[in-house]
Amino acid sequence: MTRELLALMGIANERLALEWVSSAEAGRFAEIVTSFTEKVKDLGKNPIGVAA
Amino acid sequence: MKIEDAAQLTQSYYCLDCGVCTGSCPVSRVQPSFSPRIIVEKALLGLGDELLKDRDLWACLTCSRCFERCPSSINFPEFMRHIREEATKLGTQPVYSHHGMLQTIMELQTQGINQKKTDWAREAGSIAEKGDTFFFVGCMPYFQVIFRDIGVDSLSVSKNIIRILNGAGIEPVVSDDEHCCGHDMLWNGQVDTFKQLAAHNLEVIRASGAKRVVFNCPEGFYTVKHHYVEHFGDLGFEVVHFYDLVAEILDKASLTLENGAGPLTFHDPCRLGRMAKIYDGPRNILRRLAADDFVEMERNRENAVCCGTSGWANCSTGSKQIQVERLREAKAAGAQVLVTACPKCQIHLNCALNNLDLDLQIKDLISVTAEAITT
Numbered sequence: 001m002t003r004e005l006l007a008l009m010g011i012a013n014e015r016l017a018l019e020w021v022s023s024a025e026a027g028r029f030a031e032i033v034t035s036f037t038e039k040v041k042d043l044g045k046n047p048i049g050v051a052a
Numbered sequence: 053m054k055i056e057d058a059a060q061l062t063q064s065y066y067c068l069d070c071g072v073c074t075g076s077c078p079v080s081r082v083q084p085s086f087s088p089r090i091i092v093e094k095a096l097l098g099l100g101d102e103l104l105k106d107r108d109l110w111a112c113l114t115c116s117r118c119f120e121r122c123p124s125s126i127n128f129p130e131f132m133r134h135i136r137e138e139a140t141k142l143g144t145q146p147v148y149s150h151h152g153m154l155q156t157i158m159e160l161q162t163q164g165i166n167q168k169k170t171d172w173a174r175e176a177g178s179i180a181e182k183g184d185t186f187f188f189v190g191c192m193p194y195f196q197v198i199f200r201d202i203g204v205d206s207l208s209v210s211k212n213i214i215r216i217l218n219g220a221g222i223e224p225v226v227s228d229d230e231h232c233c234g235h236d237m238l239w240n241g242q243v244d245t246f247k248q249l250a251a252h253n254l255e256v257i258r259a260s261g262a263k264r265v266v267f268n269c270p271e272g273f274y275t276v277k278h279h280y281v282e283h284f285g286d287l288g289f290e291v292v293h294f295y296d297l298v299a300e301i302l303d304k305a306s307l308t309l310e311n312g313a314g315p316l317t318f319h320d321p322c323r324l325g326r327m328a329k330i331y332d333g334p335r336n337i338l339r340r341l342a343a344d345d346f347v348e349m350e351r352n353r354e355n356a357v358c359c360g361t362s363g364w365a366n367c368s369t370g371s372k373q374i375q376v377e378r379l380r381e382a383k384a385a386g387a388q389v390l391v392t393a394c395p396k397c398q399i400h401l402n403c404a405l406n407n408l409d410l411d412l413q414i415k416d417l418i419s420v421t422a423e424a425i426t427t
Contacts (some may be wrong), residue, residue, distance in 0.1 A: 004197040005194065006197070007168065008194060008197065009161075009168075010168045010228075011165065
């Protein structure tokens with residue numbers, strides 16, 4: 001539902017990630033957050049606040 | 053606005069302490085601790101500080117049933133709107149339903165997003181970017197996603213409007229840039245957000261060159277017709293309710309309506325009825341459609357009861373009780389279908405119906421009309 005609502009608002013779905021990480025998977029958590037941060041940086045500025 | 057000023061503006065000092073407001077209030081019936089009379093009394097007795105911290109301010113449905121009956125004509129909903137604004141300024145948190153999701157969407161709309169919410173309109177028929185008639189769709193594309201799970205197909209109403217308009221040779225403007233009308237923000241005390249949304253919508257409508265704006269949502273209709281004018285002066289376009297237009301279209305094309313749905317009754321939405329004073333338009337369509345199969349519920353027109361929540365605030369067990377009573381009332385009147393004219397009434401009453409063993413359908417007036425058109 002969040003993805004659909006974001007799409008209506010013109011916010012690209014690649015800006016949202018949903019992952020399950022157990023409390024024992026510290027390495028995986030760090031990996032996911034790092035790669036998602038990189039991805040968002042590559043995508044550039046969010047359209048919010050930029051459009052007229 | 054300070055409480056004293058709100059009391060001045062709504063002439064609350066004329067209060068006779070008679071209690072007709074509390075006696076008429078659908079919330080007080082199910083939640084006796086809530087009393088419009090005590091709220092007015094507190095304001096007049098200088099107990100404003102206590103009042104402004106009370107989150108029960110958001111229990112009021114602003115349904116205007118008290119105002120309708122008040123012998124001193126004190127506009128309690130208006131008074132409530134002003135004190136909510138003051139309470140919000142002082143940091144009292146509104147009680148939002150759906151975890152504030154809808155308010156978040158409205159706030160985001162003021163941040164200059166590029167919405168993509170008109171794909172369904174192109175599928176439904178032909179729409180234009182500029183033209184004389186602007187169809188203000190409102191929150192329906194968002195409702196479609198959020199309330200699909202309770203079985204409410206919000207966009208079917210909007211699609212039917214486009215089909216009926218197209219059938220009459222009208223190609224309406226439908227815009228991705230249109231924001232929420234601001235109704236919920238205004239009534240929840242967030243006036244600045246309301247003004248931002250409204251100013252943007254006026255810009256979008258004016259840029260389309262529209263001479264008239266058509267609404268199916270009573271809240272949007274009343275907000276633009278009344279509150280936009282109040283805040284921004286002359287609009288420069290006509291504000292039309294779809295029911296008036298549809299009556300015109302039916303007459304012009306001499307279309308006949310055939311009811312295949314069984315006995316119908318009509319639930320007056322508070323913004324359409326008590327606020328915009330439109331009672332007969334929808335009934336004329338329904339009588340035309342169902343003739344003797346149109347039945348009235350016991351509480352109708354000025355006495356109609358609210359659908360139980362408003363402005364996406366405070367959905368409580370009390371709300372559910374109000375809704376269940378309303379649905380049973382429709383059934384008791386002999387109706388098979390309860391027809392609503394407000395997207396939110398449709399959602400709220402459906403939510404209650406889902407948990408109820410009651411053989412009743414809830415339909416929107418526009419969809420009922422569209423289904424009944426025979427050529």
